[in-house]
Amino acid sequence: MNSFHSWVGGKKLLREEVVRRFPPGCRRYVEVFGGGGWVLFHKNPGGDEEVYNDFNGLLVNLYRCVREKPDLLIRALEFVLNAREDFDRIRRILGAGPRATAVQRAAWFYQIICQSYGSGLTSFAGRPADMWAKFPLIRQAHHRLRRGVIEHQDFGRLIPHYDRPDTFFYLDPPYHETEGYYQNIGEAGFTEADHIRLRDLLLAPDFQGKFLLSYNDDGFIRGLYDAPGIWMEPVTRLNNMRQRYEPNCQFAELFIANYDIRNRLERQCTLFDSIS
Numbered sequence: 001m002n003s004f005h006s007w008v009g010g011k012k013l014l015r016e017e018v019v020r021r022f023p024p025g026c027r028r029y030v031e032v033f034g035g036g037g038w039v040l041f042h043k044n045p046g047g048d049e050e051v052y053n054d055f056n057g058l059l060v061n062l063y064r065c066v067r068e069k070p071d072l073l074i075r076a077l078e079f080v081l082n083a084r085e086d087f088d089r090i091r092r093i094l095g096a097g098p099r100a101t102a103v104q105r106a107a108w109f110y111q112i113i114c115q116s117y118g119s120g121l122t123s124f125a126g127r128p129a130d131m132w133a134k135f136p137l138i139r140q141a142h143h144r145l146r147r148g149v150i151e152h153q154d155f156g157r158l159i160p161h162y163d164r165p166d167t168f169f170y171l172d173p174p175y176h177e178t179e180g181y182y183q184n185i186g187e188a189g190f191t192e193a194d195h196i197r198l199r200d201l202l203l204a205p206d207f208q209g210k211f212l213l214s215y216n217d218d219g220f221i222r223g224l225y226d227a228p229g230i231w232m233e234p235v236t237r238l239n240n241m242r243q244r245y246e247p248n249c250q251f252a253e254l255f256i257a258n259y260d261i262r263n264r265l266e267r268q269c270t271l272f273d274s275i276s
């Protein structure tokens with residue numbers, strides 16, 4: 001299924017590639033940098049325990065309201081206007097940390113996501129946005145999230161908390177040198193030191209789980225994870241930001257994992273070949 005909202009850096013176009021590289025046999029799935037949850041919503045719900053996490057408090061509040069109070073949220077969104085004046089006013093209110101109910105804050109934040117240019121939360125998109133068309137998506141997400149845990153933690157606290165031999169972490173951090181996109185309302189920012197802090201946690205000798213990271217294919221990131229037992233696989237996807245000017249322009253992504261991520265089909269063929 002689809003997410004109920006777009007998000008900067010969302011993995012809509014890469015989600016199938018990510019899911020195909022999941023390791024078998026894990027009992028707990030933790031999405032550390034949840035954002036729009038495109039991989040979480042796409043994966044088979046299966047029987048594993050699922051954890052969605054993000055450090056953006058307004059985003060996490062929205063997810064909790066979708067899970068706990070979808071009807072109230074939809075009601076609050078029914079009379080929203082797609083107007084620049086409202087967008088600017090609500091952005092100012094949210095930026096000031098308003099004293100409002102959780103549902104009201106969630107509705108305001110959802111409006112800003114849906115009506116901002118590229119879901120970047122900063123400028124009014126000025127294009128048609130049918131809020132009512134989103135309501136079925138909110139209801140689907142409500143059902144999908146019912147069994148899951150929603151966390152609001154920095155990755156440095158979350159990962160040790162859930163780390164076990166049967167935990168699988170999917171991590172989609174802000175990309176190197178695009179961290180500025182995540183210094184917006186509700187967000188704390190991300191720095192080079194955070195990329196290093198993440199690497200130190202995932203490559204620590206006492207790390208027990210399995211992890212799959214998606215990053216931009218970048219020399220600094222390759223250098224961080226150049227270590228024994230770590231698999232890297234470059235992949236490309238359509239660069240949707242540039243399609244208007246450069247049709248078919250590709251974006252270079254990098255998968256990094258602490259288990260063999262060559263796709264299953266390839267591995268099955270190798271096994272078959274060795275038998276015949």
Ligand SMILES: C[S@@+](CC[C@H](N)C(=O)[O-])C[C@H]1O[C@@H](n2cnc3c(N)ncnc32)[C@H](O)[C@@H]1O
Nearest residue numbers: 009010011033035036037038055056154155172
């Ligand atoms: C690239 S986006 C994730 C996109 C997501 N995979 C999707 O498909 O929509 C990165 C996310 O990391 C979150 N984030 C930034 N710093 C964080 C931190 N220290 N701990 C946890 N999450 C953080 C941001 O709020 C943002 O939503």
